[in-house]
Amino acid sequence: MFNGGLVGLxxxxxxxxxxxxxxxxxxxxxxxxxxxxxxxxxxxxxGVSEATLVRLARSLNMKGFQELKLRITGDLxxxxxxxxxxxxxxxxxxxxxxxxxSWNNTQSIQDTxxxxxxxxxxxxxxxxxxxxxxxxxxxGASAVIAADVKxxxxxxxxxxxxxxxxxxxxTSATGLTGQDVVFGISHSGQTEDIIQSLGEAKRQGATIxxxxxxxxxxxxxxxxIKLFTSSVEQSIRSGAMASRIAQLNVxxxxxITTISRSPESVIPALEKSRLAVNRTKRSSSGxxx
Numbered sequence: 173m174f175n176g177g178l179v180g181l182x183x184x185x186x187x188x189x190x191x192x193x194x195x196x197x198x199x200x201x202x203x204x205x206x207x208x209x210x211x212x213x214x215x216x217x218x219g220v221s222e223a224t225l226v227r228l229a230r231s232l233n234m235k236g237f238q239e240l241k242l243r244i245t246g247d248l249x250x251x252x253x254x255x256x257x258x259x260x261x262x263x264x265x266x267x268x269x270x271x272x273x274s275w276n277n278t279q280s281i282q283d284t285x286x287x288x289x290x291x292x293x294x295x296x297x298x299x300x301x302x303x304x305x306x307x308x309x310x311x312g313a314s315a316v317i318a319a320d321v322k323x324x325x326x327x328x329x330x331x332x333x334x335x336x337x338x339x340x341x342x343t344s345a346t347g348l349t350g351q352d353v354v355f356g357i358s359h360s361g362q363t364e365d366i367i368q369s370l371g372e373a374k375r376q377g378a379t380i381x382x383x384x385x386x387x388x389x390x391x392x393x394x395x396x397i398k399l400f401t402s403s404v405e406q407s408i409r410s411g412a413m414a415s416r417i418a419q420l421n422v423x424x425x426x427x428i429t430t431i432s433r434s435p436e437s438v439i440p441a442l443e444k445s446r447l448a449v450n451r452t453k454r455s456s457s458g459x460x461x
Contacts, residue, residue, distance in 0.1 A: 175246030176286030184387035280414035283402030297430040304351035328438040341369035350377035361389020
């Protein structure tokens with residue numbers, strides 16, 4: 173899947189330096205034109221230097237302007253426009269709300285696939301599988317995602333703990349070693365508690381994985397392995413919901429990738445937990461008869 177140029181540009185627009193933002197805005201406004209231009213002509217049309225276009229591409233973790241053009245071409249070949257989220261009108265009819273929420277969730281997952289690195293997913297899966305202990309840090313809405321991580325990996329007999337408050341995170345971080353992995357979750361990438369907790373874990377030698385919105389952020393800067401979701405949002409109401417769905421989808425991808433690395437050890441554990449749950453259900457049903 174070779175796309176994500178337009179989604180990526182939109183995601184980091186507010187963090188760019190003035191010259192790079194000028195170039196990004198031109199590309200977003202004229203994507204069909206830009207993919208046909210050389211870097212020299214694109215620089216002339218957008219009113220910036222060739223070096224600025226190269227820096228812009230590298231801000232998106234791309235090798236250069238040519239890769240950016242290829243990814244934009246992929247975006248243009250998609251049947252739906254990148255970032256076309258719908259505003260959710262809370263006073264609208266139920267049918268409209270159903271359609272808007274579902275569309276935004278679907279769009280968020282599709283846009284996230286454009287910015288989620290296959291190589292980073294593989295690296296994260298390998299690190300998790302090799303870890304002595306996995307700590308997961310998330311506060312507020314991200315604590316829900318952290319709890320989902322703990323539930324999944326605990327089912328396959330991996331030592332995984334989720335910490336939803338700063339003191340718990342920091343206390344756990346001080347006891348980590350180089351054999352451990354910390355998974356920090358913050359959509360904004362700006363959560364101060366997560367920044368401090370990850371900083372302590374890093375000092376102890378733990379491998380740091382982060383899940384943030386696409387683009388540079390203090391949380392992502394601390395990471396050894398960076399996972400991203402799309403951050404293209406039309407409003408706080410629709411964006412907060414869609415970003416949560418995208419995060420959960422990334423966790424599902426990461427979990428399946430991880431257990432696929434060692435099926436002989438994890439599949440029996442999954443089956444064992446499933447049978448235990450079924451026995452408990454039957455026991456509860458019988459006890460109430």
